[in-house]
Amino acid sequence: MAIPAALQPGLKLPVIAAPMFLVSGPELVIAACKSGVIGTFPALNQRTTEGYSEWLDQIKAALGPDDARYGVNLIVHPTNSRLMADVQVTVQHQVPLVITSLGAVKDLVDAVHSYGGLVFHDVTTLRHAQKAAEAGVDGLILVCAGAGGHAGVRSPFALVDEVRQFFTGTIILSGCISTGRDIATAMMLGADFAYLGTRFINTTESMAPDAYKQMILESHAADITYTPAISGVPANFMTKSLIANGLDPKNLPEAKAMSLEHEARAWKDVWSAGQGVGSVKDVLPTAELVARLGREFDEAKSDFEKRFG
Template sequence: MSLPESFRETLNLPVIASPMFLVSGPELVIEACKAGIVGTFPALNQRTSEGFESWLIEIQTALQAYEEETGRKAAPFGVNLIVHASNPRLAADLEICKRHKVPLIITSLGAVPDVVKQVHAYGGLVFHDVATVRHAQKAAQADVDGLIAVCAGAGGHAGVLNPFAFVSEIRQFFNGTLVLAGCLSTGRDVATAQVMGADMAYMGTRFISTQESQAVAEYKQMIVDSSAADIAYTSEISGISANFLKPSLSAAGLDPNTGKPLDAEVVTAKKELNLGEELTAPKEGASAWKSIWSAGQGVGAVHSIPCVSELISQLHEEYVEATVEYAQISREYMFKPVGRA
């Protein structure tokens, strides 16, 4: 197992609350870190770099106050940066991260060695999300500290690989921190990820339905009301295959199974609104399309909308129960002879 020292000192649970577009904000991040897991958010959830920096200041101020009041260390927080050339804010946002020494940078859409070097220069960590073994190998060559294996069933732009296969192949060439993403909703899921060979769990969908999430109430409730059968995997929305809630597709006039428009008017509106563009804030008049909501297949394990601290306490109880149970089960087989006498 490979966890950064800064994580070992502060985590109450090996979990990262993943950065979710238009969902993760300062309140969720602060409460996650106070409760002992890594809270993260996308830089692009703020319309401007100035707004992004204001969020960083808000988070750092709140966590510093928490540490002074309680005498306890908060868990690290992180920022997701889109490092693809199509992101015009990358340079400015990276400079802001360097100025505030953001503990963890999560990079997406390309592992860039120069970005890794700049983050390492101030003592930060870089985790990179990957959906294929080839991309994992390229990220490892870029000297990232951790890989986030985005497996089949994950919310948003998910991969198609089974987690058993993906983790096993990555571990053949990467000894850094390995984070597993995809359908992780309970403390038992977190424990299972570690038994499989991952160091941490990456949980997104479960944190959408929390009080501190920036998701609208209808989005949160739709997750509570849904099961794995209500998730559609389609490239029709953003041009990249991703998982979405079927009821939200239907409400937008799209085929719930494919995401394709059902009539010509919807086709025209989709083109005009540039549906799925994640590098800019939604355009004016695009409110209907903001109701196309992403989620992973783990929705079937979500039955409530608690505050973040309550959720993490529940996850911790489930995690401990699962690890104790596994220890008891494995002990039954530990000393039994194997093979022929």
């Protein structure tokens, strides 16, 4: 259980700013890495593999050896026709961290390991965690109940413990982590990294429109609907956004099979966020957010020491 040495340079907090479809781009990645946390983006946020490669050039040109490392998210799904080309570009650029979603494939893991890169894989269940471990991934991202995007239903207390029983690699905890105290709690549970999505939507560098950020400010945990209707697989969306798109949250259409072509249209209109929205009270520059998370993390540690040390 540890943060891999390759991800330690420049890291000031055990935090990954999670990849978010249509939300994270180079500006957010660069700001996150310069603030001392790992910045990431989905390759599919660029329309073409060439565009993806240009973003990697931009990120690499902006970052120095003292900044935290960056990562990309690749969707391993039969409808992602770009996957092979994107993997090639990833290997050419020697991206330090590759986050795979949906499928865990040994060939991809081997390709990333060939240049010394690391692979973390998103899972929501113990069975998927076991399959990904067999594929040789370096880390498992446990996407627990209430997370933004495609989320699971397990409690983090249950899943971290079950995964730790067989997996000795890096454990990354995801779902409703919005404050420094939440990050400290994830560490206390035994995670090596906290994985924050929703909190980073409300930064000045995120690509989300202002109305999206405003809706997050106005939402609480109870305003999040978990449904497969939009994406084909269960995901969390802001209920107000479902209603704004003419959908009845209590009577949603049947889920269709997931297709990445459909995803682009769906996520542009219906806005995803996790149950952690209730802790998000502002929109601020990433550097300020990370500095505050650091202060809150330290306060949580000393508070714990005072109470139980």
